[in-house]
Amino acid sequence: MSLPQFFLDEQVLADEACEQFPLALSRDDAKHAKVLRLAAGEHIAVVDAAQDYFECEIKAFDGGTPIVSISGHLDAKPLAAHVCLVQGLAKGDKMETVIRHATELGVSEFIPFAASRSIMKVDAKKSASKTERWQAIAKSAAMQSGQTHLAQVHEPMRLSALKDALASFDAVILCWEEAPGTAKLCDALRPVSHIAPSDRLARVAVVVGPEGGLAQEEVDAILACNDHARMVSLGSSILRTETAGIVAPALVLYELGGLGAGERA
CATH class of the missing domain: 2.40.240.20 (Hypothetical PUA domain-like; domain 1)
Structure with a gap:
């Protein structure tokens, strides 16, 4: 127990x-x-x-x-990678749901993205209190799930700040419903395949749009902000933003050795 x-x-x-x-x-x-x-x-x-x-x-x-x-x-369970979820601001309690479940999976960092098509709007006065609430949810989820690393939740960012934040990642995975079916996750993760966890943690950002999806100019800007940014398809189904925000980082963690990937035959 x-x-x-x-x-x-x-x-x-x-x-x-x-x-x-x-x-x-x-x-x-x-x-x-x-x-x-x-x-x-x-x-x-x-x-x-x-x-x-x-x-x-x-x-x-x-x-x-x-x-x-x-x-x-005690020996803390090592992280497979430092995965940052960039989640398009979603309405209602969807952000809380994504942060809670993605923390349980092992996501290390969250950047709420104030995308142009986000239905949810967070003004400057409410930004700090919202972030404090989301940070508390991440902490509670880490305690409940036995994660030994506490995820960091940033205040919501607009595109200009997001581009700067993504520039230093080893790989940026842009999940987009209009990505061609040939845009595979394994190909997008090749830039981090040579990074051994014993040397340092690979830093991978996963970008998921809001309910209305990402605008073309946002896709173009994110792909241009990092030489290792690639768009990927999550399959033929159009996933809800709160579903994609959990599935996408889970797939990344699995591919990089987390979530029992080391036990694969």
Whole structure:
């Protein structure tokens, strides 16, 4: 059975001098621990501010704060690649759905894209609060799924800022319903095939349009912003944006060795 998992924003467990010490959980995580009805003697997994991974035993509670001791150092599951999902802003709770499930899969970064055909509009006043909400969802999904790396969610970007952000990626996968059927994912990932995870993580961006799709000028601009940008087809079916936002990064992670790909015959 997997252990309940928590992330620490500032505390580094290796710096703790005492054998037993309070765990500096955020207010929301402390509430989550209370909901789980954790008790003395139970064990939890903790990813600290230094991205170190520990198993801790709860010794007692001081109010709502767990007092713990370190039971052992855990090996974090290595990432197959650093995958960034550029998701066209979608209406309703679709963004939350995509961020939650893509985090569970192992996506490392999210860039909400304010595309020209996005129905959802986020003004400057609401951008920070929306991003904070999405970041909290990513954290909750990582805790629930046992991901040991916390995904970063950026504030929504328009095309000009997105082009700059995508320029440094090793590959950019542009999912477009008008891409020719010959535009295969395996071909688009060739620029990262020589990058060994033992050396560094390949950085791959996956771009998915909003409900109305991507405009031609957006497709042209994204393909031009990186020499390793390629359009791909996700098949003959026209997928909903929230479906494509989950399927596309899953396929990329699988091709790069994640999601059990190493177990293929």
